[in-house]
Amino acid sequence: MGVEPNSIVAAAVPAEIDARAADELLAFARHLDRAASAWLDSLGEDGRRHGRRVGYVLIGTPEYALGMDVLVRSLRAVTDLPILVLAAGGWKPTLRATNLAVLAVPEIVKQDLEGSLAARFRRTLTKLWAFSFVSLDRLVYLDGDCLVRQTIDDLFDGEGFAAAPDLLCNQPHPVFNSGVFALSPDAAMRQSLFASLPATPSFDGGDQGILNAFFGADVTWLPARDNYLRTYEPLMPGAADAARVIHYTAKKPWTPQSESIGDHALLGLDDVWTEKLDRAGLMALVGTWRRAVADSETAANTALRRIEAELVDQRRGAKRLMRRVLLALGLVALLQAGLLVAWLSG
Template sequence: MPPMRTASLTEQPGEREIASFAPLVHRPLVIAGNGPSAAVPPQHRLPADPVVFRMNWFFLESHYHFGSHVDAWFFSVPNQTLEETLAQEIRSGRYTVDRLLSPMQLPSGRDGDGWGNQLLDVDVVQQDHWAVVARHPRLARRFMSRPGLPTTGLQALGFALAVGFREVYLSGIDLYESAEARYGYTVTDQVAAALTAKDITPGYESAHSIDTDLAFLQACLTEFPDARVHNLSESVNLSVYLGTAPEQVEGPDLAAGSTAHLGEPKDRVVATLAGAPGADPVVVTAPRDRRLWQEVDGRRCAYVTVVSGNYHHGARALAGSLRRVSDVPLLALATADADRVALAASDIHVIDVPEIRNPNTSQRFQQRFQHTYTKLNVFRLDFLDRLVYLDSDTVVRKNIDELFAGHGFAAAPDSGFDRASSREFNSGVLALEPSHAQFCRMLDALAATPSRDGGDQGFLNSFLDTWEALPVEYNTTKRVFAHHPALYTDADVKVLHYVGNKPWDPLRDPAHDRYAELDRDWLDCLEAWELRELVTDLRAVASAQAREDAGLQVSGGSSLSPFRQAQKLNAKRRFAQAEEVLRDAWRTKEATPAELRELARALRAQGRHSEAVATLRTAARLAPESMAVTRELQAARARAVVQTLRRLNAKVVGRG
């Protein structure tokens, strides 16, 4: 859609809107409000295949009471959650909406709004229904009264008659007469947080009144005496002026027409995953027409990933890469902190799963891996016959549907800093047959099964006795590109795994990034609007970081842990400050392996390689099983030797 609604000052107000609706006005129109009666529309009194007007939060309905297609959506009060949720409903395919009717510009054209245009990349025509009402003084006068405006449903009626509709049915416009309920749907907690008390309390709010609505209704009937307006709402007051519409006897009714998905539930239960000790049951639902699997050789198959925190950016790139090479759907297992709105907007189906943590928490494990046990939920998806799991920091470069043809558990050998070895597999790409029994055995074994790295990869390698080795092309980590370039053949890579720092990580130093070429390929997997949202998120992080830095300078303190402070300072190349933060912290606490690694990085950057070696030796004593610490210690020793040799050589040259 255009970035904002525009109309030349030489045009008459409403001309564009009248022209837009001209092809529709010969059909009957249903104006569907959100009152309690909207949940049970009398379909036998509504005509077949009508034009449909909806308004405000209509998409909170549990069923498609008036179908899934909306010819025009009306709203008159700015609300960020309202606008972004509608965009999500459209992007995810739950509804198709042709036009947006509002007297206001969207946020890009509204002064004082603290949010951007949520519908910037949604294909909806933006129009102004007040511009049409303004052409009729009898109607416009009612927009200038106190205590307020006609409510949105009556505004839609005035607009409809003014553009030329003559057979109109009002349904779900109950004029807030119910003392028990205001709406015909349940207001979710997320929506309630975006509203005020007056918006969810039965009865009229102070900005409107029933007298204003009835006066506007009278004005409409007087202005357009040839119109037939039928009342199908549960409103005593409307019935005084309109009566009740008769049953459809001259033609088919709404139920007999072709209205898309009429009366269907918006979500259907696909499967219920049984619970287990430490893992609650999971109800898997899906919207209409959503495929959660595709049959491959008679088996139900799907790609699966796990998303938490800001990893929706990674999942978006993964989904974009998959769409280029495969028709098999991608499912996202989401933890409580995942951005479900972002995932749904990218047409990624979300299944909420409980978080599973490593019960053997210890300072010697990498904290960032302790939550990755949530990945074990993939083993319980037994409504699938076979699945291919992909970490949300991977992208698929070639079709890998052949992995659905196998049997048993398959993974690629781990590689990166070290060359691929048959001793351990990398858990970023897995092919398997889900089994609730195996999932339960895994949960039972959590406490007694060691994990080398504290995460799911260490656990799975300890738990599983056998595994089929896939070629490394199915899980090529980006570190092979940097550390073993002779073994990296770009044309052969099927799945590229962005281990370590992520392409969407705002703390990286671009001037010293050896993976810029691969990151560019990752960015190409995003849609243009997804890339804009990534930029917006990165700006927000940068802004928050700037405020935090200003707070540090003013107060000398921070709510971040010493490790996080040092990590951020190292990323900004403020190595001496990182060292100072850590050494100050250790005056009152013991150093952790992660903190020692950050200190070693700061020391190396300052050219103090021997001190870095001593620091990493301490970290290795605290975390003897950490391969990352071992690798960094080996690299630090090599740098220290090189530095020593250079100094000796300089002395020899000086003596000569």
Template sequence: MSSGSQPAVPAGHRFAYVTLVTNADFALGARALVRSLRLSGTSADIAVLHTGGVEARALAPLATLGARLLETELLPTSDAFNAAHGRDRLHGLAPFTKGDKPAFHTPLDNFCKLRLWQLDYERVVFLDADTLVLQNIDRLFDYPEFCAAPNVYESLADFHRMNSGVFTARPAATTFEAMVTRLDAPGTFWRRTDQTFLQDYFPNWHGLPVFYNMLQYVWFNLPGLWNWPDIRILHFQYEKPWQTHAKAERLRPLIDLWHAYAGDGPVPDATSLPGPAT
């Protein structure tokens, strides 16, 4: 089995925040994420797994911010697995009805997250490239494997399902090998790709508070749950803040916050921002 990644520079710390970039759009998101981590005051490494679908010029701003770039490969999955999880077939069998997945989203790319179990770190916190870290979250390195927040964005019924946009992990080659074996077993179908797989692989996952993965739809679906001083990580699930989309005006305060982090100027103190209208 390939090691899966080729680091541009050696690790600088035993712990790392890791994100995944598979195209120029997610590289744009990752720049805001990396800057938010820098502004949080962390001393841990910030590592970016990136595939061959990302040009060097899209990755350059991440390197400028001090991110460790790790070129990675897609997982060696079977033709049957790839066909089952292709974008058109996957979305046909498991359509998204609550929001719009962007056109640049390729479901098979999601499984590259598993490569982080091959990395040369003792402890990892994974963050999707469409997240922002609003307060220091280094305490998550002391949490066990596997911790994630519930996929709450519409109702209390969401609490039974985890969201894989933020989670804690302990890299280990044995774990990675076991994962790949289970992932591509004959006849498998992972409805929500890596999210469904990880919940199956870690059935006793430890629940993080929703404030460690606050999904943007909470802003208008569950406004009573939104409290800026509590929010550590903001996650722009479905529509992205750098896109033009139908929900943009409803999410304007969150999008404006993302653009502040995506730029080079000052960012507002999120703990003092007004909450959603109730």
């Protein structure tokens, strides 16, 4: 992986673009396509499969840096086809691989999700930049929390839009998972997607809901092994062995925190992911976990100190209250004694 990447630097890339700004989205999409097309031209036949211009499209952010490193390594172990990495959120990747280019992109932000239950999906629309590349005959998109275990180059041989079902999605109709898909992009599709984005409904508030609504039933269904969600493992133990792509949904293997009770049962798949890290990646993982543990301990200690301080205040308050009660009882006793003396004297 010691090859320098081709960095395609776009001038004045904004940090984000509002999902409702269709004209801005389309203008930047056209810019992306021109930049990628020029790079792919420079690759010659290395950028083609069976005469078609193809490429893998990945999107990464600083939070997914380790995931992207593993994804690129796993891809390069099974394919030599071009990889186009879209760097969002100010991420400056240090990825090294042959036929790999990095292109800075703004995040596509759904502002109307602020404060809602779906707010965690407000930036997932950034993956819609994949629809920019109409100069490609076909592309394959993968989320940054995927691990490729077998070649999936054959996904470039199809037509239209293809994705695997999301077997755990609680919807009344079949739903595909948008973490892996193959696409034959064209200008009309790009125009329609970005122009209709503000009004397109989304059952999850994110890209998966929008893409399912956009394509409807016009989907070629891939087998689950082409996008095997980590969360399938408790229901289909051992099925991951035949998976071509493992998708680490929910808990990420580079984070120490668990998201559900069953996470501990899936550690075997985390080990499969970790095996793809080099020494630098392992050191980064250890450093990330140490900082996470330290932050957790600091937060816990801060909470304990706050509780101790509150208990001290409560004890002091109780003592003050007891003194007041005793003083009041003493005054009552004195008053009663005075009344008794007055009665006896009278």
